Amino acid sequence: MAAGPDTVEWESKGLRRIAVGAGLGVAGGIATVGLPIAFLLLATYNPGGLFTFGAPLIEATSILVIAGAILFILSLFLYRRGFGALRRIDRRFRTPAVLCIVGSLGFLLLLVSAAILFGSSNTLLNCLHGQPSHALSCLRSGTPLGAYTGLAGFWLGWLGGLGVVLGLGTAGRRYHRAALWGGGVLYALLLLALLGPFLALFYTFGGEQYALLVIPFLIVIAPALVFGGTRPLTVSASAPPPRPG
Numbered sequence: 001m002a003a004g005p006d007t008v009e010w011e012s013k014g015l016r017r018i019a020v021g022a023g024l025g026v027a028g029g030i031a032t033v034g035l036p037i038a039f040l041l042l043a044t045y046n047p048g049g050l051f052t053f054g055a056p057l058i059e060a061t062s063i064l065v066i067a068g069a070i071l072f073i074l075s076l077f078l079y080r081r082g083f084g085a086l087r088r089i090d091r092r093f094r095t096p097a098v099l100c101i102v103g104s105l106g107f108l109l110l111l112v113s114a115a116i117l118f119g120s121s122n123t124l125l126n127c128l129h130g131q132p133s134h135a136l137s138c139l140r141s142g143t144p145l146g147a148y149t150g151l152a153g154f155w156l157g158w159l160g161g162l163g164v165v166l167g168l169g170t171a172g173r174r175y176h177r178a179a180l181w182g183g184g185v186l187y188a189l190l191l192l193a194l195l196g197p198f199l200a201l202f203y204t205f206g207g208e209q210y211a212l213l214v215i216p217f218l219i220v221i222a223p224a225l226v227f228g229g230t231r232p233l234t235v236s237a238s239a240p241p242p243r244p245g
Contacts, residue, residue, distance in 0.1 A: 002183050007089050014085035014093075018171070019230040021078030024071050025223030034216045036061040066111060073107045075223070076100045076160050083167045086159060095166030109153030118212010151168025154194070168226060170175070179229020186222035193218060 019190070039061060082102035087093040168184035193214045 010085045010088045014231055016084045016231045017082035017085065018167075019227055021075045021082060022092050022223040022227035022230060024075040024078065026220055026227065028068045028071030028075055029219035029223065030062050031071060033219050035064050037216055039104075048103035062115075066115065069110045070121070072157070073104050073111075076103045076107065076164070078168065079164055080104070083163075084095070085125065086174075090170070092170045093167055096163040096170065099163025099166070100160050103157050103163060106156025106158070106160055107150050110157060111153075113150030113153060127190045147182050158191060158194065161187060161194075168203045175233055177229045177233065183222050183229060186218055188216065188224060190218040190222055 046162045058100035075127050077100075083093040083097040083100065085098055165184050166189065168180050173186060
């Protein structure tokens, strides 16, 4: 039985929005995590090179985090819009859409935390010098307001990520796309990997540095896989339904 025109329209809108949201997620992951960690590692293991520890490095990292948070807000907004459109034809997308709204609020709090970090670069510099893996502990000791605001934003953003996982899992089942399944699994692994560094704000335990090595890859590869898996669906969903014989 051919899909009706309303179903095709909402599917086309939903899948296009998910594809754009995934693309923004790739850009946000590079800006928020990939580039800052790369800069810190270069400053640590290549002293005297292009990147050196100093207030300009901390400020540049803060700007990247702010830009990335904005991209993540837009990404979650489009994910929510995509799941909201698909909810009109499948009620299973309702919960993912609501969780994405919660996640958007979390990234707004992360923006506030990044702004506090930007204004405390000199204080954080002495703590960070030579030990970038202790960045979260330095944030807690130097700017507790930024740490606790960032922590609240993290947990709300984490719930938004859970909404993305649920939505992609539902989309993978509906459209039988392994790429959507895979993207959802990678997002789930990313959520687990993010727990370690942020819990380290309050509890001391070993191993969180390993999560920091995994996060940059997952935060870019997961939305990239979703984008690649969604694009073919946007083409087929936007095609007009076949005419009755």
